Amino acid sequence: MNPEWNRRHFLYRSLVGAGGLALMDFLNTDLMAASTSPLAPKPPHHPARAKSCIFLTMLGGVAQMDTFDPKPALEKFDNTVLDWSNEKRTDQPDLYAKPRLILKSPWKFSKYGKSGMDVSELFPHLATCVDDMTFVKTITGENGNHPAATFLMNTGLVLPGRPSVGAWVGYGLGTENQNLPGFVVLPDYRALPFSGSQQWGAGFLPASYQGTMMQWKGDPINDLRPAGQLSPKDMQDQMALLREYNHAYLDGNFTNPDLQGRIDSYELAFRMQAEVPGVLNLAKENEATRKMYGLDSDTTRSFGTRCLMARQLVEKGTRFVQLYTPSQSWDSHTDIVKGHAKNAQEVDLPIAGLIQDLKQRNLLDSTLIVWMGEFGRTPDHPADLRDKAGRDHNTKAMTMFFAGGGSKPGVTVGATDELGWRAVDKVYRMRDVHATILHLMGLNDMRLMHYHAGRNMRLTDTGGVVIREAVA
């Protein structure tokens, strides 16, 4: 426990211990909150544009040239050879050792909105929201393997063990609603992300900042209800007795400030038992809203339900919500026509619903939506797979988008080469996305740090570059 907390705890307890209950009234609530919870809201480094963030994770990697980054040249060069022999940094030498052919996009593009944004047929619903979205077409990665790239996207490093973006944001800002977790993860149970909870872990930060995985069937939080057959009276009696015994034990033991902190954590848990089921109550949403998120269709229900949960959480003050598609779902090495169509159908309507719903509730300005995968995909594929062609991993370019939360609506940042292979203009790295998220949430990525293993650690390590063109 860091000394700062110890001192605060100590002060808090010594005031109470000195019989100074009246004195406590003079203290500001900030001190009180700070003495009890590491998740209490903390002031940002600079005024925040976004209060919350919803991170929509497209696991497997989306093909930019089939979704938001049209490349007419692919038509022209379709079925011709793309030469990799000059590539010094190939991510998967085995893959590129074989002859490869360029593949034109199976989908047509059109221009949408006042901003005239390009969107393919894969996203008919998102196409109606483009004036609220900001596309960055030039995100580059470091490693073309799923887990390493996913770690990079989540923690800024290709290796496991570091705190994730959501944990860093909680560390920097705390969270608004003390009755709910500050960082919620909503994975798809059909296939959990590689490395499981390490992807949303707190790393070297205190465990309080780790993501809490919520389920969308049954109870949303583990152990929210007793595992045994307990009546409400049983629970109340237990709680009352525990409270009494614990309070009696405080006497004379003020040298341990955590005793009080632990009593408080039980009170919070007790409140959560009451509050969480009410907050995450999809039944109370009206029919129109449910439809907006696609809860009425088997295809969209999983992602849609979680988008709706994300909105409910953000509404109640949760700081960071991260959604995942099933592990490797977008990973269309073969038969991209089928694979990408299926994945797009599952998320297109729910995400459009989320953007529109946040907007109509005046929450879009204060909620940053981030949409991205761990890398982009190649313009070509191995020649021997022509009849069931797909696209391979590509760390040289990926398209992502922001919406709301102080991002600049209706703009496109950066450009890729004529094949959509490499980012060429205004090239950004994963850590720049992190810096931008932090910036919009009121945090300076250089100042958000934690001392660990001999030095000050940061999400962006030696610093990222805020994608200014994407910031309103």
Add this chain to the structure above:
Amino acid sequence: MRPIILVPVIVALGVASAAPEDPAFRDKIQPILQNNCAGCHSGPKAQAGLSVTNLAELLKGGKRGPAISPGQAGRSLIMQFVRGEKNPRMPIGGKALPESLIAELEAAIDSMKAVGETTVAGKDHASWVFSPPVAPKVPALRGASSIANPIDAFVLSKLEQQGFAPAPPASRRVLLRRVYFDLIGLPPTEAEARAFLEDPAANAYEKLVDRLLADHRYGERWARHWLDLVRFAESDGFAIDGERPTAWRYRDYVIRAFNNDKPYDVFVQEQLAGDEMQRKPAVRGGQIENEGILALGFLRMGPWERDANFDAQLRLDWLNEMTGTTTQAFLGLTVGCARCHDHKYDPIPQKDFYRMQAFFASTRIDERPMPFLESEGRLEMRQQVRRLEDELEVAQEQVKSVERQLQAKLKEGNSLQKALADKDSPLLTVGDRKRHKDATEQVQRLTLDLARYQPIAYSVNEVAPPAVMDIEPTFVLAGGERSAKGASVEPGFLERIVGKSEAAKIGYAGRYRSGRRQALAEWIASPANPLTARVMVNRIWQHHFGEGLVRTPSDFGMNGDRPSHPELLDWLATQFVEKKWSVKAMHRLMLTSNTYRQSTRHPEAKQIAESDPENRLLSRMNWIRVESEVLRDSILAISGGLNRQAGGPGMFFRVKDEVAQGFQMFKWYPSDEKAQLRRSIYAFQRRSLPMPLMEVFDAANMSESCSRRSVTTVAPQALTLLNGELTAVEAQRFAARVIELAGADPVQQINKAFALALLRPPTGAELERARTLYEGRRPEEALARLGTVLFNLNEFVYLE
């Protein structure tokens, strides 16, 4: 937004003699300088002779004089330059620092404590850390305080200087609970408690300590501390997170090492060079078994990307990880920081990282055949294998038989495999599919299990003979990039310690062996090494007292904490060597000190806390929250559910179906109910699937070396401990046990429940309140509720 009222407290901190390096500098100032100034003001060509890499350098200053005057921003040269009050304005040639940053810098310098302490501490620290410990004189005390051994003299002399008295001794009951949890991680049984509490001998406590040190559960408890440090896991991590079926043998090796009191120098050497050691390990009181091959598992414990695309990068990552963890675990230095550049704070040039790494250049991963040792239960292992092989054969027959039956059901020409693969095929019923699935899963389960009983060591080896002479050269890599090769280096020890940067002398280590790791191991496990003994005694101290004498146990460097009692640490380190690196001797020394036996309460606690809020002077015992493993094991012990089976392959706990199904790369088959009740150290350590209770209660994360667990208090812990399955099941078991032991009388039952859980009778008020639980409940229900409350009490999870 620090509340104003806190300022006096912080300033008062400066009075404490063991001031750590100024936090204001480390957290606020240093990062600003690092980002804006270090480009020119660092390294051998630092402009104007000023280096901004650490406080000592800034206080020393460059050719214009000291750059910072702590507590006085106005007088600090650095402020005058960044403000442009002095020419040239800094950063030179660039934009001025933003006003907000200047203000921050100013405030931070103002908040630093006055000169004196930190300057001296900074300079002294390096010379202390990098010189071997010399036994200091045990201080003479002015007062009449009682001392049990020299530890007390060192602690009391510091307290005397401040005018403080130590806390009174803890009660026997408190001490009993403390030492049981500390040494074996479990509460005493009633009989064990009575044996101590009613022992009239003057040395009852010393006898107890000896008894516990001889108990095999001691190893199960203390091995966990070591496993945290060596990032022990039984799976690779990353995408596949593949199983390491025999990694448990390293875990058991560590348990045995603690139980047998393996000399720490041997313990270190075996883990680095168990295959090269010329010196036969001497094990006191036990048969001599060569466990070196198992011990080498240490070098394998890092994460491993099984499906990596770059073999060369994978190997480099492995070498880097190994170098970093070795130096952190054994030397308490963050040498890993020097992978990309010279260490920013410690005198460790980048070259040193690669010279250290070169000791591993001849090492390759290897699953080595290694027969089971007697101490591993050689016979039992063989029986298990035979049993599993038999069962597997039966299971395989069963699959064939099911398939034959199903095939018979299908009409001619229909492929069974196709019908099974197609979920919608009408040819098979739900029942058919289930039968087939059950049969094949049984085969899978047994195959997995069988692999865990193979006589294989998860280990390393030298590059294949006779290629030893072709060891790949090691290069300094600019920025740590594989492609950016600089000068090639030979294996060599840290320059700051040995005083010169030259190749290490590598002795003969046997045929086909490079001897490199042996050379490294001998250098580390040597009394002449300034860090090894200090770092280990500090770790032992940390686990007994809740905090180390150095509170950054894996960072003794400039950025680490300053020791609160440097003389005591040095005295302990020299004792450690003198007592032949016996860890148990260190336990005995620390546990029998009066310092350890103090109460957590102190009559003057409030006054003392004003100048020593973190109890660095040890005027009382620290409170310790039991770790996640101890918490779970204790609940099981108290309820009577604990399965004491020691050693062998780990147990697989139950996970929720939806979670288990979400993992596609591996199958997770829970062990049988009884096996699931084994101690937590025997829980299978899968990196992507930690036990939920461990995860929520701050267990080590298995990916990086963890020298000090955080202690957080969050609501999900309360939910888990109140509502979770462990509590639900064990509270009922507890209730049944209490009734069995206490009979039908509620008062007797409540007394018994308190005795089992807290080693004390309830107070009158507690008894009365507990009785209300019986209203409208059967006794077993009432006691299950009481058990749940007891498992959740502060008194239960904290050690006084």
